[in-house]
Amino acid sequence: xxxxxxxxxxxxxxxxxxxxxxxxxxxxxxxxxxxxxxxxxxxxxxxxxxxxxxxxxxxxxxxxxxxxxxxxxxxxxxxxxxxxxxxxxxxxxxxxxxxxxxxxxxxxx
Amino acid sequence: xxxxxxxxxxxxxxxxxxxxxxxxxxxxxxxxxxxxxxxxxxxxxxxxxxxxxxxxxxxxxxxxxxxxxxxxxxxxxxxxxxxxxxxxxxxxxxxxxxxxxxxxxxxxxxxxxxxx
Numbered sequence: 001x002x003x004x005x006x007x008x009x010x011x012x013x014x015x016x017x018x019x020x021x022x023x024x025x026x027x028x029x030x031x032x033x034x035x036x037x038x039x040x041x042x043x044x045x046x047x048x049x050x051x052x053x054x055x056x057x058x059x060x061x062x063x064x065x066x067x068x069x070x071x072x073x074x075x076x077x078x079x080x081x082x083x084x085x086x087x088x089x090x091x092x093x094x095x096x097x098x099x100x101x102x103x104x105x106x107x108x109x
Numbered sequence: 110x111x112x113x114x115x116x117x118x119x120x121x122x123x124x125x126x127x128x129x130x131x132x133x134x135x136x137x138x139x140x141x142x143x144x145x146x147x148x149x150x151x152x153x154x155x156x157x158x159x160x161x162x163x164x165x166x167x168x169x170x171x172x173x174x175x176x177x178x179x180x181x182x183x184x185x186x187x188x189x190x191x192x193x194x195x196x197x198x199x200x201x202x203x204x205x206x207x208x209x210x211x212x213x214x215x216x217x218x219x220x221x222x223x224x225x
Binding site: 030031032034036041042043044045046049087089096097098099100101102 | 113144149150151152153154157165167168200201202211213214215216217218219221
C-alpha cells in the first residue's frame, strides 16, 4: 500500500523559508508528485507538481531526488497567509489518492 | 472561469433523514471525485467517475451511500438514513483528463454535513 509520510506539524516565522518533506516509498513509475494546500473551510488547492529534479512556480519550489522516494516542498519567505495544511497525496495500490493527515504549518508573526 | 461548486455549503440533518449533496464540476472535466473529510483528517476517497461511468466506488462506507453522474457533468452524492458518524465535510473534485494520478484535481469548497 502506497503510504504518504510527512510531518504532522511545523512552526515558522514570517519571512523564513519553510521546507516540508514527504516520503513516497511506493510511488509508481508514471505517477507525478503533487502538493496541495488547504485552508479551513475550503477544499484543497493545487500548489505545484513535478516528476523529477526541480520545479519552480510563482509560489513554491519542488525538489524531487533521482530515486523519487521523497519530495520537498519549499515555500520561500512565508507570510501569515501561508498558515494552512499541506498535503502530498500518493496513489495507493488500487489507484486511489491517499492523502494522509498532511502537514499543518503555522506561521507566526 | 467558474471553478467547482458544491451545494448546499452546510446541511444539518436529523438522524435517519436522507440527504443529497450536489457537485458542479468545471465544464469539460472528464473525471470527478468525491471525498469525505473528517475534522482534523485528510480527504478520504469515496468514489470516482469518468464521464458518466462510476469506475470506482470502493471508498463508499456503506450501502447507504450512493453517487451518480447521469450526464457526465453534475454529480449527486446521496446518503440515506443518515447516522451521526456521517458528519463530515464532503468534497468534490474534478480533473480534465482520464488519469487522476498525473493531473491536478480542482476542489470545490465542500459541503459540511452535521447529523444530529
